Amino acid sequence: MIIISEREIATLVSPADCFAAVEGVFASMAKGKAYNFPVVREAIGHADALYGFKSGFDRESLALGLKSGGFWPGNVEKGLTNHQSTIFLFDADTGCCRAIVGGNLLTALRTAASSALSIKYLARPEARVIGMIGAGHQSTFQLSAALDQRRFEKVVGWNIEPSALGRLESVAVERGIPFEAVDLDRLGAEADVIITITSSFAPILKAAQVRPGTHLACMGTDTKGKQEVEAELLAKASVFTDEIAQATSIGEAQHAVAQGLLAATDIVAIGSVINGAHPGRRSPEDITLFDGTGVGLQDLAVASTAVDLAIARGVAREIDF
Structure with a gap:
């Protein structure tokens, strides 16, 4: 069995590696070749923790x-990352455990890769201003990956605590792009692409604040009850997602579906756009929205990439198990 520790991931797997892995698995999902098993996610009644499994x-x-x-x-407060995860890979032919891989950084990279993929396939080619709603730990990964997809000339950002926006500004400055903190009205008026990455349980961005032609990647809603944008916005948009069943149950789409504003049949798997089976954006005036719920197959894809790279570079650590 191969062990790849958390500390090894940063020097082993690049954002580009994760982008390619996620692109491939989304395409496989859309073809019916890959599937996720039901998600388990529970409050354990200790340390205010949520714990669960994603598999496929x-x-x-x-x-x-x-x-x-x-x-x-x-x-x-303990000097640790709040999100903790480990990925277990098994040999499909034998069921033997093939590898254990640290999942914290890989989770951040695969989440950023999925929103970046939505920008690649759905945002207007001439998009030049990107708006960020949320400035937590994951936001820097989101912004960095997004900046590789278009020739963005400006970053505008909003966060409930404006002091945290400095981390986004640092990413923008490093890439030689100006950054400005703005209110939500101005963000919606200026941004060609908007990424929401918060843990909100109430809508932050209103439908009226988003102009025609905008692409949105809603990445924070992954639990029943969470919500980042008004349900009416999904009714106005062409909606895409990683997995339709998950989007309607725990993703941003859950609220629009519950209110009868959106049907599951209205939502398109992003893999269908990657495969060329769906055209994606149909006009420059369309509002497109990607509901990124995060699926277990993403984790397996990037962890498999990490294992393959470790073997190819001769740095894989194997133990008897």
Whole structure:
């Protein structure tokens, strides 16, 4: 069995590696070759933690396994990341455990890769201003990955605590792009692409604040009850997602579906756009929205990439198990 520790991931796997892995598995999902198993996510009644499993199987790559972990809100006071996860890969032919891979950085990279993919396939080619709603730990990964997809000339940002926007400004400055903190009205008026990455349980961005032609990647809603944008916005938009069943149950689409503003049949799997089976954006005036819920197959894809790279570079650590 191969062990890849959390500290090894940063020097082993690049954002580009994760982008390619996620692009491939989304395409496989849309072809019906890969599927996710039901998600388990529970409050454990200790340390205010949420804990769960995401798992699945890709018949094309033979990636089989699960990610185990969750959210421990008190970890930051202990010098640890609040989100903790580990990925287990199994040999599809034998069921033997193939690898254990640190999942914290890979989760951040695969989440950023999915929103970046939505920009690649759905945002207008001439998009030049990107808006960021949310400035937590994951936001820097989101912005960095997004900046690779278009020739953005400006970053505008909003956060409930404006002091946290400095981390986004640092990413923009490093890339030689100006950054400005703005209110939500101005963000919606200026941004060609908007990424929401918060833990909100009430809509932050209103439908009236988003202009025609905007592409949105809503990345924070992954639990029943969470919500980042008004349900009416999904009714106005062409909606895409990583997995339709998950989007309607725990994703941003859950609220629009519950209110009868959107049907599951109105939502398109982003893999269908990647495969060329769906055209994606149909006109420059369309509002497109990607509901990024995060699926277990993403984790298996990037962890498999990490294992393959470790083997190819001769740095894989193997133990008898």
